[in-house]
Amino acid sequence: MRWLSFLLVLTFSLQAHSAARLLIVGDSLSAGYQMSADQAWPSLLHQALQKYNRSVTVVNASVSGDTTGNSLARLPQLLQQHTPDYVLLELGANDGLRGFSPQIPEQNLAQMIDLITQSGSRVILMQIRIPPNYGQRYSKAFASIYPKLATEKQVPLLPFFLEQVILRPKWMKSDGHHPNEQAQPWIAEWMAQHLHPLLDQSATPEKRS
Template identity: 80%
Template sequence: MRWLSFLLVLTFSLQAQSARLLILGDSLSAGYQMSANQAWPSLLPQALQKYNHPMTVINASISGDTTGNGLARLPKLLQQHTPDYVLIELGANDGLRGFSPQIPERNLARIIDLIAQSGARPILMQIRIPPNYGQRYSKAFSTIYSKLSEQKQIPLIPFFLEQVILRPEWMKSDGLHPNEHAQSWIAAWIAQQLTPLLEPTPS
């Protein structure tokens, strides 16, 4: 009984120390055409543990989501999960559908504000779209993220796909989505990007 009590206390203690990270994303984070446990968000807690950052990761990503979809879902997610951090990986589908850049910019600004108002810390991921959409549109789209990062004074981390796409064996045949072989690398890379932005773990 004493050992059982000790283990229960230890479990609750570890849970109390573990921060909560909500990932608000699209198919790049949802694990497109693979099981959820293969996708990089499922591998992220172990990758963060190497940096002494125990983390509960809630993957709220849905394939096909636009910034508008993410904004609509966000209030309920914040209330349900009460995260400490929210990683925003949205915008690719807005770009692929040719939305005016003002639309994702407005939606992302509102997403950031809602996260901050909830007491969580927003972290924005840079998103870029394929160059075949035209240089003018691609540039206008990509600058949304640096602009919001500066305006809202929040961290901006690089777009992981820019590294993955250099390895054809890590990409699906559609040329847009990483396959299962890329997921552990993405998790390790995201952990490396997030670590400087996380609060020190209580000793």
């Protein structure tokens, strides 16, 4: 019986050690706006990824209202604290909604990508699009910074999940900007579908060993 207990503990310890660590740095779209953290899609992502045989520890460091500048200021401590294998950047919507020049989020995201890469982690960037509050020209200029960064920095670019959610009004909060609780399981499944090819378990960095 003691040997069985030992083997079970050893098995779980090896699984925990081998699991890749994904740090999500985002805003209210990932933090779970006006809902408990365990309802937000990042809390459901671990289970969704298991369907693709991906063992991933998900750390959600998203903060509602964060701009790219806010997250850039927080990033060094987050990298030191969590030593992630992968970092998903879901940022920029608040910059756009506040009418910041597209150069600001572009420069901030570029710095974040460099910091993450220098730390030994891999970057996954999410495309962000904003409503045409400031005109189509601004919206297009803002959206274009993401494929530009992905190409220049050679990082994968994920589609913007909100573009799919917003087509289902029952999944949106009354403000028209944030997914509600009903949408979160679908977002987790959608994210797992797009993330799992990028999470190469055999390429987990050795910095935590």
